[in-house]
Amino acid sequence: MTAAIIIIGDEILLGQVKDTNSSHIAESLVNVGVRIKKILTIGDNEEAILSALNETSGNYDHIFVTGGLGPTKDDITKHAFLKFFGGELVLDENLLAELKSRFESRGWKFHDSNLGQAEYPDSCEVIPNGRGSAQGMLFSGNNSKYFVMPGVPHEMEGILHGWIIPYLKNEPTDTYLKYISIGTIGISESGLSEIIEPLRPGLGLIEIAYLPGYYGARLRLTAEGIDESEVEERLDLALTVINDQIEKYTYSTNGESLSEVIGNLMREKGLTLSISESCTGGLVQDHITDVPGSSDYYIGGVVSYSNDSKINFLGVKPESIERFGAVSGEVAEEMAKGVRKKMGSDIGLSVTGIAGPGGGTKEKPVGLVYIGYSDKKTSSSNKYLFGGDRMINKKRSAGTALGILWKNLKEAS
């Protein structure tokens, strides 16, 4: 069983919009045994769509298509599929009534440009879209099935998880594909490789990939075979052998993000957290609060861009700023202690640094970052020199701060 994705959108070819649909589709399909072999990204024009259909038809079992189903005039996917598969556009009266009542209930005017959203080719099966007005479509022919979805991520995800994945689960399969994603922090991609490559002979038939990232390197183990339990056994064995060597860096083996793992530890240990940030400007707290239910352990925090806010909100000593500078280990530690005390949390975390491009000096260059940590028993600060551009420095600092928090949390009681 082979599969491909076709992403349709001039905005993506022009680089104005980042395609996030293909990665979401690919990731969601792996664990139902469907492996994407190719992603084609093409423009909103009939010629490109027909050429992609010719290229994929008969060569892949499943093709997942997104984009070009909206009401505006640049959306022409439906017409290109009609041309390729034949048939006629038919107005669906139920859909039209539903559309009109949806518009009415929101107090919107029903524009004529929305009429086409109730017309579908009679050569396809309409896939209902519970989250928007553009329905999905399933076309079959030449041993290929095309699942056509809107490009809006929220709507695409609704159709994918609500209809397509259940549909695929019901199809017979001849191979099982599974992977394990190991999240690590505090070691580089090539550092991982140096430890793991010598272990290869004892790992069995698995693929290993090393994936760099601002929030730590990821390691991916993939296995494929005809017997599901044998595939899982092979993966489990490899995981045990590998994790034995890299355990101190491993924060998750089940796909959980570092913030989610931190959240689990906070809950398990009944601890609460507060954060003060300077150069990361809110990014660390943004990650912590991405986790549903994080209000159970996250009290709040401060973004202290100015010296005054460090002094007034966090109780950092003016003398410390004067003597060591706002970007220093001393101030990082006082920020962590200060936010913990002021917010009344068990743990305080802090980041202060120079994100750039301005503000650097010879002694304190762009990319210099200190991370502070404080709990009831101990407090500390760590120094880093990242030296990238502003966005990279923000991300690396945030990733490193979460890593330090995780390391301390594991040992905290």
Place this chain on the structure above:
Amino acid sequence: MTAAIIIIGDEILLGQVKDTNSSHIAESLVNVGVRIKKILTIGDNEEAILSALNETSGNYDHIFVTGGLGPTKDDITKHAFLKFFGGELVLDENLLAELKSRFESRGWKFHDSNLGQAEYPDSCEVIPNGRGSAQGMLFSGNNSKYFVMPGVPHEMEGILHGWIIPYLKNEPTDTYLKYISIGTIGISESGLSEIIEPLRPGLGLIEIAYLPGYYGARLRLTAEGIDESEVEERLDLALTVINDQIEKYTYSTNGESLSEVIGNLMREKGLTLSISESCTGGLVQDHITDVPGSSDYYIGGVVSYSNDSKINFLGVKPESIERFGAVSGEVAEEMAKGVRKKMGSDIGLSVTGIAGPGGGTKEKPVGLVYIGYSDKKTSSSNKYLFGGDRMINKKRSAGTALGILWKNLKEAS
């Protein structure tokens, strides 16, 4: 002149890593007249790379390739190109010495797995990578030029902007392609279409695309032709006609982000800002501080997840929380006033809401968000019901808050 991109990486086909390189490359090339017609994303294996080379060779003038150049064993791009273009791997002694000294200066051990990073096919021109150990390569043949870059975004960008774009600028060109991106906030993609489509006859030969987004809809106008100044004139005319109708929604016509436009207005008017966030958890401040030099006008802020932190840090009245609830217009306004006063800034902005998935009630459902604003003269709050999932609610809330800030800033003195 036509161009394509080939992205190589199993991690992308498995959906574990989002490809950001293709959008960066595409966007950077448009304004040097190179328009991407197709993006191919394929796996880290020789067969897939050779098939992509066969498919593109002779069909595109320029092909931009990223991925698979690292030192770990799953990186095989170089060998596939060697097979396709012929030639031999040659050890570059200068490169080797440079590599070793780079490792030494960072205190890293030079592993044998890094030796290959100093070997390149004699059938290519090596493109220097100032930001990492994997060099770029330029292969030519069959009227196609392949620019091969590492997959690490920071290294790819260094090679693209430092070498490839200057190279392309020196090549003769026969068509000019320009686009204008209009950033709007407070109006939907289809709302824009309803206003603009009737204007089409007076707009001349331009392409129009409507792009939805959490931070407001974008409108893209594209023109192509053989005379650069004629292309620009056509675009300028269309921009004038369109913007006349949508001016109150337009925050930028030069590609600047909403945060950048806000930054410019803050500087122009000599104002300072502080922000208090509840459900967005730091995301609004993260966006504000993405702008280089934002410390000129951004004082700092508070992430007040708990009621206590709203009361203690922001001076929100306990009675207001009791009477109206933490998610209410009254509390939003008090949060905006409070952060302004405590931080000593000219303007205060606040967000309080229920991001979900938990915490909703019948009266206050998931997606209910209030945004507060306060300056020396006025204060206000606005109510929204977004109703998406947690991540969408965070993003929509942040986008809407920035929109309200922008609207008030335009009128502020």
